[in-house]
Amino acid sequence: MSAVKHLPPDLLPDSHLLKPEHHEFRARLRRYLAEHVEPVWAEYEAHERFPRDILKDMAKEGFLGIPFPKEYGGMGLDSLSLAMAIEEFSRAWGSLGIIMAAHIGLGSSPIWNWGNEEQKRKYLVPLARGERMGGYGLTEPQAGSDSGATKTNARFDGTHWILNGAKAWCTNATEAFSYVVSAVTDGDKGKGSGISAFIVEKDFPGFSFGKKEDKMGLRASATGVLLFDNCKVPAENLLGEEGQGFKYFMKTLDGGRITIGAMALGLGYAALEEAVKAVVGENYTKDLWAHEYKLAPLAEIATELAAARQMIYNAAITKDLQPRWTQDGAMAKWFASEVAMRATDRLVTYMAERGLEMNSKFSSAFRDAKLCTIGEGTNEICRVVIARELLKGYQPA
Ligand SMILES: Cc1cc2nc3c(=O)[nH]c(=O)nc-3n(C[C@H](O)[C@H](O)[C@H](O)COP(=O)(O)OP(=O)(O)OC[C@H]3O[C@@H](n4cnc5c(N)ncnc54)[C@H](O)[C@@H]3O)c2cc1C
Numbered sequence: 146m147s148a149v150k151h152l153p154p155d156l157l158p159d160s161h162l163l164k165p166e167h168h169e170f171r172a173r174l175r176r177y178l179a180e181h182v183e184p185v186w187a188e189y190e191a192h193e194r195f196p197r198d199i200l201k202d203m204a205k206e207g208f209l210g211i212p213f214p215k216e217y218g219g220m221g222l223d224s225l226s227l228a229m230a231i232e233e234f235s236r237a238w239g240s241l242g243i244i245m246a247a248h249i250g251l252g253s254s255p256i257w258n259w260g261n262e263e264q265k266r267k268y269l270v271p272l273a274r275g276e277r278m279g280g281y282g283l284t285e286p287q288a289g290s291d292s293g294a295t296k297t298n299a300r301f302d303g304t305h306w307i308l309n310g311a312k313a314w315c316t317n318a319t320e321a322f323s324y325v326v327s328a329v330t331d332g333d334k335g336k337g338s339g340i341s342a343f344i345v346e347k348d349f350p351g352f353s354f355g356k357k358e359d360k361m362g363l364r365a366s367a368t369g370v371l372l373f374d375n376c377k378v379p380a381e382n383l384l385g386e387e388g389q390g391f392k393y394f395m396k397t398l399d400g401g402r403i404t405i406g407a408m409a410l411g412l413g414y415a416a417l418e419e420a421v422k423a424v425v426g427e428n429y430t431k432d433l434w435a436h437e438y439k440l441a442p443l444a445e446i447a448t449e450l451a452a453a454r455q456m457i458y459n460a461a462i463t464k465d466l467q468p469r470w471t472q473d474g475a476m477a478k479w480f481a482s483e484v485a486m487r488a489t490d491r492l493v494t495y496m497a498e499r500g501l502e503m504n505s506k507f508s509s510a511f512r513d514a515k516l517c518t519i520g521e522g523t524n525e526i527c528r529v530v531i532a533r534e535l536l537k538g539y540q541p542a
Pocket residue numbers: 247251280281282283284286288289290291313314315316317360363368516519520521522523524525526529
């Protein structure tokens with residue numbers, strides 16, 4: 146039985162994309178986060194403490210396997226529920242949002258999408274149950290936006306794939322048990338071709354961790370380097386078909402963009418909610434017209450966040466209904482992250498000294514939201530993706 150009795154009302158207009166079960170799920174998430182995360186997040190963030198104990202507790206609720214079928218340890222919910230959950234986790238705490246987005250969307254989803262039955266039983270079930278954490282290694286020191294330029298390579302020695310190279314900026318590095326990693330298996334093929342996907346366990350011989358990144362935000366989430374020095378990966382850990390990895394990684398990012406958009410939305414919402422509470426505390430609401438200068442920015446920010454929410458929820462629904470949703474995800478992520486940056490920037494100024502306080506909801510959301518313009522394809526890359534989709538079908542004869 147939850148100790149939290151009254152949840153604050155939602156600040157944004159009701160979305161008719163939500164069914165009653167989505168409203169119930171949001172209420173359940175909010176109640177849980179209000180009780181277990183909101184009272185403690187700032188302490189973890191200030192000390193850069195990875196929330197192992199919180200994640201263990203969240204696993205009991207099923208939250209680490211939201212979109213995966215129940216028979217594989219998940220909750221069996223839809224992509225809209227996942228987007229809403231990442232929004233709520235991020236609203237409570239940005240670091241929790243990115244940890245969960247990486248664990249579910251990047252470290253586990255590819256195994257669900259392209260793994261064989263044995264891989265799903267061995268890796269997906271403990272990930273979905275939250276017994277283990279997952280990570281995703283695509284980015285390399287010299288291959289970020291241009292991930293087709295991957296240098297990490299894998300050669301088959303008859304029983305094992307031998308991996309050499311490095312992955313940079315991996316979320317959940319050191320904390321995850323398994324990582325879905327890209328490596329070139331056929332260097333003779335062109336850029337982007339000849340890349341395969343592998344499931345790599347942290348204890349495989351030749352695997353180690355490099356430096357931990359010292360980030361301006363999301364400080365309790367671990368981000369680091371994965372190193373492969375003749376790392377021995379069993380033949381059966383090739384994920385999907387050899388040479389198809391690039392396609393899998395790009396498709397994974399299409400979905401990841403919806404969750405990163407949801408993260409941005411949650412961060413913007415958190416800062417707005419805190420500002421609304423402050424304004425109510427100052428009694429400005431008594432005479433709205435006299436304090437128009439104080440209230441108009443909140444109205445503008447709420448309107449932009451409401452538009453971002455519709456785009457994200459719509460992209461999540463489209464992902465479950467249609468084969469093509471690349472453009473929906475890229476648009477939602479680009480728009481929501483720009484809105485979140487604008488909102489948090491304005492709200493830090495709006496709250497002045499309180500806004501600048503380290504680990505206030507304002508300053509932390511401002512720092513954390515910046516990631517959303519970079520991760521899962523920077524916003525420049527999202528625009529390239531959107532433009533490419535716009536032009537499809539209109540090629541000259
Ligand atoms: C907190 C955090 C967590 C992350 N987690 C993960 C993870 O779990 N796994 C993972 O694999 N990666 C992860 N990343 C890496 C992230 O995906 C990359 O940082 C991102 O793809 C950009 O790559 P880059 O940093 O190498 O920048 P670059 O690719 O070097 O880009 C530098 C700048 O050039 C611009 N640019 C590049 N190419 C173009 C172009 N064609 N047109 C226009 N502009 C262009 C970019 O937009 C950017 O502004 C994470 C990053 C951060 C910050």
